[in-house]
Amino acid sequence: METGYSNIISFFQEGGLFIYPIAVVFALGLVISIERWLFLSREKIRNVKAFDSFLPLLRTTDVEKMLLFTRESKAPVTRVIGCGLDMMKVTKHRADIEHSMNEGMLEAMPQLETRTGYLSVLANIATLLGLLGTIIGLIGAFSAVATADPANKSTLLSESISVAMNTTAFGLIAAIPLLVFHAILQNKTSAIVSSIEMAAVKFLNIMTYNREIYAGVAPAPVVAENNKESEKATAE
Template sequence: MTDFYSTIVNFFQEGGLFIYPISIVLVLGLVITIERWMFLSRERVRNIKAFDGFLPLLRTTDMEKMQLYTRENTAPVTRVIGCGLDMMKVTKHRADIEHSMSEGMLETMPRFQSRTSYLSVLANIATLLGLLGTIVGLIGAFTAVASADPAEKSSLLSQSISVAMNTTAFGLIAAIPLLVFHALLQNKTASIVSSIEMAAVKFLNIMTYNRQIFAGAAVQVDTSQAEKTQSEAS
């Protein structure tokens, strides 16, 4: 353990100035990753519990209880369904209700996607800082060799190249995990959004089956039938 600790300390000491901004970038990325993972995990559990509690009300098609439930529950899935229930007060057409729920989805999604994109930016910054440190280290190496005594050239050259290589390595060490965390958070966000969309479709299908809302085809048939009846009456 002591050897490992001394190796880390030597790595930072020999890495040069750019090791420290890369460390800051890595810490920022880890903080964002932990915060986003905890938030998404909490929202996923809330959505599951909220829809499980809403499903019995949905099967009874009790509009007043469903609207009361969506007002009291702040989970994203109930907010989206609440938009559909509000639209049902105005129209019973499925397409209009679906558009209203899509608008609710657009309002909800930015909360899931917030700050996740910063991880890819931070990964690129870490890589570029590592590259910049490498270039600065190599410039220092050639400058030192050009103006140093022949006896010192070897040690100065190895020291400057060590700075360059350590900076490059640490830049990649910071960037690779951040890219992995970015991909994991994107997949987790997509999974939550897909579950909300699935719940919205289930809501629409059950309400259509119970004739609380009307599909487009049914509306067209009813309209054509009404026009035919009106023409016969005239």
């Protein structure tokens, strides 16, 4: 244990100046990863619980109770459905209600995706800082070797190159986990978005089946045709 700790300390001491900004970038990326993981895990659980509680109301097609539930709940899935319920006060056309729910989805997605994109940027920054530190270290090494005693040139050059390579190694050590965390969080976000979309489609299908909303053309033209047939029958 002590040997590993001393190796880490010596690695930082021999890594040069660029080791420290890479460490800051790595620490910032870890903080973002942990915060996003906790947030998305909480949102996933909250969405599942909210829709499970909302489903019995949806089967009763009691619009007023559903509206009250969506206003009290803060889960993204109920906010999206709430947009559809609000639109139902204006129109019963499925397409219009679906467009309103899509707008609600666009409002919910930024909260799910925020800061996740920073992880790929931080990974690239860590890699570039490692390369920059290596290049600057090699420039300094060759400059020092140029004026050094010929007997010590090979030893000095090997030590300087070893120090410079530590910067590249640490840059990659920081970048690889950040890219992995970025991919994991993106998949987690996509799973939540897919579950919200599935819940929205289920809401639309159930409401359409119960004739609370109209799929396709509104029934008004049908009424008009019925009136024409009645008038024709009366004339005959």
